[in-house]
Amino acid sequence: MTKDITVGISGAAGMGMQSISFTLAKSFLRAGYNVFVWQDVMSRIRGGNNTSIIRISTSPVNSIKEEFDILVALDLLAIKRNALKVKADGFLIYDGEKQRAEEPKAGWISVPFEKLAAEAGGDKIMINSVATGAVLALLGADVITECEGVIDELFSKKGAEVVSGNIKAVKAGIAAVTPGVSGKFMLAPTLKINSKNKILINGSDALGLGAVSAGLKFYSGYPMSPATSIMEYVAAKAREYGIVLEQAEDEIAAINMAIGAGYSGVRAMTCTSGGGFALMIEGVSLAGMTETPVVIGISQRPGPATGFPTRTEQGDLNMVLFAGHGDFARVVLAPATAADGPLIMNRAFNLAEKYQVPVFVLSDQYYNDSSFSVDLAEVRVEPVNRGGVLAEFPGSYNYKRYDLSAGRVSPRLIPGAKNQVVYADSDEHTEEGHITESAELRVKMVDKRAGKLAEIVSDMDQPVYFGSEKPETVLVSWGSSFGAVKEAADLLNASGKPAGLLHFTNIWPLPEIKLKFNESAVKRFICAENNYSGQFADLLEKNTKLRFSRRILRYDGHPLTAEYIVGGLEG
Amino acid sequence: MVLASAYNSTDDNAWCPGCGNFGVLQALKQALVSLNLEPWQVIMVSGIGQAAKIPHYLKVNCFNGLHGRTMPAAFGVKMANHKMTVIAAGGDGDAYAEGGNHFVHAMRRNPDITYLVHDNQIYGLTKGQASPTTGLGAITGTTPFGSVDIPESPLAVAVAMDCSFVARGFAGDIEHLSKIISAAVKHRGFSLVDILQPCVTFNKINTREWYKERVYNLDEEADFDPSDRVKAFSKALEWGDRIPTGIIYRHERQVFEDSVFESGAGSLSRQPLVPPNCLDLMRKYA
């Protein structure tokens, strides 16, 4: 029996790969399995070749595999581009009547998608349901009840006939796989009870939802993949939760709008990708100078310039760490999975207000566009903490926005308080917030703004550690690489090589790192990350005692996988 | 009753003696007093330049942001505090060059913000370079052989964008300017007031006298109707021997805030923060 299966669903953009993977993922999630879905897509709306990769497992999964056990190819190009990724004992499901490929090879199963869709479902549009059925047959899993439920939710708006047609199409797909092959990848059973607290959610929604649950009140942004979906989440919720959302004319406007709202006392956020963030950078230093809380979400994609727009990379860490002229404090957080997206967002807003600094939430296409199965019992949240925010101030016109007597973080009065005015200034300023030319004040104000970093450190979480107490190999990773690197460490341990994973989601400022394993056993620290140079490894080597004997790096637009990392350890 | 002295600033004024900005400051003060607003009820947002220092020389709430980014910052401010009076200010470079794109989109949104553009047809703070409104042939630090780019007509741009209130004032006529500013603040929607502001140090062409000889008050033109967009457009283009001042175009259209806030709702910044429960939001993904 199989405990872990990978299915690729491939076709031209617009053919509905995502609806197949969603139906499968949801069905197996509800049947008690863990699922994970990544979208490998091209930057086009129609045509080309996109693949939805779904992994189904009896244990937690937050990463994909390089090869497929099953490939559903919806057109010829899908066969051409992906047939080699099917394992030797795997299967390729295609429509032999429609996709006249070269000679079918062993493991190729022809399922006449279009014919069955028309016959069973009554409409050839139901190809996707036939394909879903064919996959279910190979997995031999009894998830038909769950699958019917998912189809009902997806199509009930279109009427009962569409629902029943799709269910019939799924069943036709199941029946089309010959009994000899059917159940070939029989999944090990799991208990439905496992699904009680489980949800299927993508990273973008986890971040958007985290922001909304942190009290986001103002969102401004300019569309850019892969960040747009966060904006669309917030847009859909804006009315219900009293959030003002505006599509700005550019990213410069977006960040300045958010800072204006932040100065005015509401929780504000803007999200973009690296290229858009490049335009925001003067705004970052504006937030630093005016000590205005703002949350900036950066969903990375491979650069430079327009780069590889729909693919993934962790290549913008340096940019985020150093963006903005002058010295000032900032915070950088990077969620590992959708399960900690909300917590990261809650923290981002709390730290932004507590310390009056810009806070970055760094994710990437892999994180944003992947669907994770999340156990709600494991989701942690942080209650709202607004720091020293004041609605009123005693006296008459005596408030000082940058009061130095109060320490590095001055009490923040919301403008509109009776008989007080609040001056925030992008020029070097006095305690009142007026422009100054004083060298003495300049030094005090720089010390105030940059010196906050030392205070923020006390709020930063330690990295998490998983694995052997006496590891020989310690893999180090950050942000969304968590799933793949954890799996690599698990593989090493399973093969008798003691290993561990040290993973960071609180990226900057770095706390003094306390290692929770026996350091003397360690033969090598290895940093694995999704970029060319090892930006996080550089950061750690510069700021901590950690030193790496090797960096495992990937920058082909694909996420790290356990196989890639284990392969990188050899040789 | 609010007294003009309530608006007195404690900050040192850094403008050149005789600068037209003093007239704008005086007119703005008078307008705020006539509107009976207390300093704490007003938020000014400005960019960078000589003009953009104006909030420091008043007593008001102030977000003095980046060069060119006045409009977006003011929009964020207004959305958090839609019950307050938001006035933006900056120079011609700030508004029409670095902030040109934002200016156009602010008019599309139509938030209830008044934008005072101190138009001295030159970059003052950076010591005399050409601006988008610098006249053809003008010799400046960056146009030693004369400016070859045709000047922008910000008022015509505003009428073309269907800006809901478009006016021109002259810093040399404080009474009239103050009335225009009051009308602009009272108007619900985005109001542009382009102010002819002599720069005594760097603009030796468009001097106080030069403007004085040319400006006339539209109120004196009995048949001028500022609600007529086509007529407003040709008035907006009038420049040279005669320069119109006053309200050039005015009409009502949906204010941005009305599309997001229920009538009677208080400012977002004054609401208690009670966000929805995270797990409740997540359960929708079961």
Ligand SMILES: Cc1ncc(C[n+]2csc(CCOP(=O)(O)OP(=O)(O)O)c2C)c(N)n1
């Ligand atoms: C991003 C950026 N670019 C350039 C500058 C330099 N700068 C400051 S003010 C200014 C122009 C000032 O002209 P204007 O906006 O007309 O204001 P004025 O001083 O004439 O009132 C420039 C170019 C800056 N501060 N920031």
Ligand code: SF4
């Ligand atoms: S440089 Fe010109 S605009 Fe600036 S203060 Fe002096 S006179 Fe006024």
Ligand SMILES: [Mg+2]
């Ligand atoms: Mg100017």
